[in-house]
Amino acid sequence: MSKADRDRTAKARKIIEQQRAAERRRKVTIWTSVAVVAVLLIAGFIGYATVSGRDQGKLVIPGAAVDEGTAFAVGSGPVTVDLYEDFMCPNCKNFEATSGATLRQLAGSNKITLRYHVVSILDRYSNGTRYSTRSAAAAAAAAEDGKFTELHDALYANQPAEGSTGLSTATIVELARSAGLTSDRFVAAVEDGTYEPWVTKATDTFSARGFTGTPSIAVNGKQLTGPDDTVPGIDLITQTIDRAAG
Known part of the structure; x- marks a missing residue:
């Protein structure tokens, strides 16, 4: 070669x-x-x-819940006002800012029974973290410790934007601690998702009653809306309460 x-x-x-x-x-x-x-x-x-x-876990209904175990009541007045909210809902935060204090005052003076229904219709807007469900479940745990309104207000004051991942469970626990919720029972319930199946049940009841969006308001069982099916303002709500009270 x-x-x-x-x-x-x-x-x-x-x-x-x-x-x-x-x-x-x-x-x-x-x-x-x-x-x-x-x-x-x-x-x-x-x-x-x-x-x-x-x-899919065990359904645990909070002992503090009323209205077939779907709501938390403030006050014991003769007129019942039901408020359906989602902690991820920006319109709910706006409603609380404009009307929440007046309703809370009416409940505090026992002119109305204010029933908060926390639901989870906006889980799809928290990038898979199910923030609406987790925050509502935390509020249920807070109700068991007698501090529903404290955590309710803290969650709205720190509301995450739609389309974000929402607040982490650890952040919710920290917010709750700043609101006076420090019990081991509360922390365990939030971290374990104890009341998440309950939130699903409460949301199913919300839908079964014909509600489709948040916030939704009902006075003595009848849904109240503003012009063109908008969220009612506080003037319309108080006028309706006065008429219902006779």
């Missing part, structure tokens, strides 16, 4: 080895990618099961 032939053979052998090495690298890359995807899928499934599965 001439030197030229040997050179061509060596060059061909080198090319073949390079191709084989490239093929080995390609296979390693493919299998690595497959392994990464598999790990992500498994992790995602576990995460989904952990989050979504909490709603």
Whole structure:
């Protein structure tokens, strides 16, 4: 074999080895990618099961709940005002800012029974963290410690934006602590999602009663709306309360 032939053979052998090495690298890359995807899928499934599965737990109805176990009452007046809210709802925060104090005052003077219904119709706006459900469940736990309104107000004062991940469970616990909720029972209920199935039940009741959005207000069982089905202002609400009181 001439030197030229040997050179061509060596060059061909080198090319073949390079191709084989490239093929080995390609296979390693493919299998690595497959392994990464598999790990992500498994992790995602576990995460989904952990989050979504909490709603499938045991239904625990808060002892403080009224109205078929779906609400928390302030005051004991002759006229009942039902307020349906979602802690992720910006309109609910606006309603609380404009009307909440007056309703709380009427309840405090026992002119009305103000019943708060916390529901979770906006979970889809918290990037999979189910903030509406978690915050409502925390409020239920607060009610069991006699501090529903304290956490209710703190959650609205620190309301996350729609489309965000919402407040973490740890942040909710910290907010609650600043509102005077420090019991181990409360913290455990929030971290374990004890009342999350209850929130689902309360939301189902909300829908079954014909409500479709938050905030929704009813006076003595009759839904009250403003012009063109808008959220009623406090003047209309108080006028309706006065008429109902006779």
